[in-house]
Amino acid sequence: MGASKSEVELIPVLRDNYVVVLHDGAHAVVVDPGVAGPVITWLERRGLELVAVLQTHHHWDHIDGTLGLLRRWPDAAVMAAGADKARIPFQTLALEDGDRLELLGRSVHVLAVPGHTRWHLAFYLPPTEGGRGELFCGDTLFAAGCGRLFEGSPMEMHQSLQRLGALPGDTRVWCAHEYTLSNLRWAAVSCSEAEGERRAIQGRLHQPTIPSTIAREWTTNLMLRASDADEFASRRRSKDHWQG
16 A cells, blocks of 8 residues: 555544545545544545544544444554553554554654643654655644643643654644634734744734644744743643633
């Protein structure tokens, strides 16, 4: 099922979720299918065979469609954190930090990024010749923001964001929710730093949102730009209670 060229696309589902699709024109890998129906329709219309599902974490709006996809494509692999098997019991390949996969001719690096949940994973695809890297980050890094801390600490999330932020700047960031406008509105009123940063945040309010890039996040994402866990925790609390 290897391929020399692959593409990444998004399927909007539910209220504000995205299902990320990596495909080569014949085969597909989907990330975090919260529902099955729209994904099945999207793949069938394009004549794509599902070969794998990547799960970043266990929340229902990321995994509830997986069993429906398996009924349609029973040979598809399901790859998730082995440590979270109790909450993602249908996984067929248990993953941990540092694992390396190959899917559709692309190398895939498994990164543990706890904070939103205890066993959250991200999937980084290094660039191919003439291309850019891709990051499937679930609910850890959002465009202009990050996920809420349901199971992890501010220190863990800060470290996870810094790990993702160390990826090459042109890496495309494919997050799992469309929260960008809310994140930017909060950032625009919360920013107290250089005027150039404020202009960058205001300018991004009028740009397409997904995919982002690591470089763009360093410019406009106050969560990623937090200097330490304490500053991150303060910003996360501010966003959690923001009513804008």
